[in-house]
Amino acid sequence: MRLIVLFKHKKHIFFDLDHTLWDFESNAEESLKEIYDDFSISKLGPSFGNFYQNFSKLNRLLWTQLEQEIITHETIRMFRFQKALSSLNVEIDKEQSIAMNLKFLDLLPNKTKLIDGCQETLEALQAKYQLHILSNGYAEVQAKKLEHSGIKGYFQHIITNDIAASRKPNVGIFNYALEKSNSQASQSLMIGDSYLADILGAKNAGWDTVHFQPSGIDTENQSTLKITKLVQLLDHL
Template identity: 45%
Template sequence: MTYKHLFFDLDHTLWDFERNSAECLADIYEQFRFKSLNISSLDAFQSEFSIVNKYYWSLLESNKITHHELRQRRFRDTLLNLGADVDEDFGLEINEYFLGLLPKKAHLIEGTVEVLEYLLPNYELHIISNGWQDIQVNKMKSSEIHHYFGEIITNELAGTRKPDRRIFDYAVELTNANLAESLMIGDNYEADILGAISANMNTVFYNPDAITTTQKPTFEIKKLVELMEIL
């Protein structure tokens, strides 16, 4: 198969969300004086937020909540689960601080720049992300990968989010791509892989944790550099 258009997920695939988020959470822990809320462990806060955040993103991608509800609840619930007495307003205040800080972080998944340098001369590269447009763009600028990509397609632009096939259809139309020459690369099996499959797009499942899947992607890799063996 000859591909011309490569569509990448951003968070957890290229941009190291966990590492960047952990740095922001450490700052939040100090800035908002969490010790006074009887949250004595930064590790506990970071671990609980990771669990809660993934849960709310799964609800968002299933259209069970809105972006605003995610913003209101993820920090509130994290702190409630750790025994702090907080409300949605406080959770939203922390979330806005988090979203102001997060896009300034620059850590990338291992191999990202090497792979993008290898691919750029021969392919048109694009992003398909469920993140917020301005935040995703700023993440890419901070980590100095913005210039590798043509279109940055988010749910805000497409009016829908992965795994809805319409965001993939929108991406193909916007980039004037041929579906048969397009490839989706991402770490989220439901959103990236099953979503792209529903749009009849070939897929690369970046699966460092060796998650077992029921429906096989076109390709599966554990490290990004393995893309250079495929493409």
């Protein structure tokens, strides 16, 4: 029998964006294919598949290190392409890495793929709750993603790390979100894919949480509800 957890008295639902509503992996793959072609990376040796897989793995690691405050966001922007290619025995300089990253940031926000069930879920929830975005991305970039993918209109507030001057999992960004939305922790629910940034961060701020794990439910960290599909939220709200 499937466990049903009902979140009573919730008024505000905060969603992470990348990997939770907006399909970062699919959109990044499209963008990286354009970079692979435009910068003639095939002539340097790696197949697109190896380039994409190495970049994706490294990018996840770097964002985890950012959430742990080991590195800065500037480090990611300057070196992620250099590091991804270096792991494939291809060496480029910092200037080339920055150029690739600028192209990536130009292409990526214009992509439109959403996680399965995203619009169906948002459509059902907006009739009963105030919906917001709570993201470690940057306001200008995240606004473009929301606009181009057609879901911007569902959200009352789009709260990002640069607006809040704080980054998940720091409690500061969650407190800022409460102030901005005129909500209380007991009325708020955080939904996201990152255990460290979204779940642990929100719990430390006194919020209830839902951990979105589309690749399958793990057996650790049983202190939060876990779902594999966004539409499963509708069973609990």
